[in-house]
Amino acid sequence: MKLSIIVPVYNERNTIREILKRLEEADLGVEKEIIIVDDYSIDGTREIIKNYENRHKIFYHDRNCGKGCALRTGFAGLSGDWVAIQDADLEYDPNDFKIMLAKAMEPGVAVVYGSRRGHQNYFKARRSSHAFAIGGIFLTWLTNLLYGTNLTDEPTCYKMFKTELIKSMPLMCRRFEFCPEVTALASLGGHHINEIPISYYPRHKKEGKKIRWHDAITAVKVLFKYRFLDLYSRVKSRFIK
Ligand SMILES: Nc1nc2c(ncn2[C@@H]2O[C@H](COP(=O)(O)OP(=O)(O)O)[C@@H](O)[C@H]2O)c(=O)[nH]1
Ligand SMILES: [Mg+2]
Secondary structure, eight states: OEEEEEEEESSOTTTHHHHHHHHHHOOOSSEEEEEEEEOOOOSSHHHHHHTTTTTSEEEEOSSOOOHHHHHHHHHHTOOSSEEEEOOSSSSSOGGGHHHHHHHHTSTTOOEEEEEOTTSTTTTOTTTSOHHHHHHHHHHHHHHHHHHOOOOSOTTOSOEEEEHHHHHHSOOOOOSTTHHHHHHHHHHHTTOOEEEEEOOOOOOOGGGTOOOOHHHHHHHHHHHHHHHHHHHHHHHHHHHOO
């Protein structure tokens, strides 16, 4: 069993060293492959990452394209049996991959999400704005409504997939709409999304958080788009011969 961990990075010079250290030190009980995708950072992050070239696989984009683009670059270049996503900030704890992997190893499982909902920090107002928490709850509710899922945290970064599943998905996302797109495609493909409780240490906009309210609107559009494309193709296959 080998786990590929993709780290999409854009202007994270304050946290990139620490998150790579935590990833390297995490004892997950399986072989790890760390893949860093630098999305044309211009704050000195790229120069820091260059020091890791002999230890990890690194891809450099020649223009800023978005987190979704960076993830797709990573998926194309991975060699593990499973893949996980690790943001380049310190909001998540790589040791939590271990409990997610335990679930991943159960027979028939292809998707595991780490859920932040039960963690004490999810609503911690001082560091994270409430808007992110409420936006996340709304997107999770909408996902459950449209896809009949029973999720507690859809927009979590900690998503883990069997490599053959993620490689089979026709992903088109460029920015943060990776989350709703991959959730929609997994559910429509009939895959149960397993959730495991994880920890969470939210950061504030001032500390570099880049996601914005309009990303939630894009997420809503993507959730509707895949639901209705699916309905349309079902109706078409039934009535239009
Ligand atoms: N590759 C890439 N990554 C990005 C971009 N914008 C943000 N990220 C990364 O995506 C991750 C999540 O960003 P963040 O603002 O913390 O949003 P979160 O999804 O709410 O945690 C971080 O690792 C960022 O460096 C981008 O344009 N390109
Ligand atoms: Mg983050």
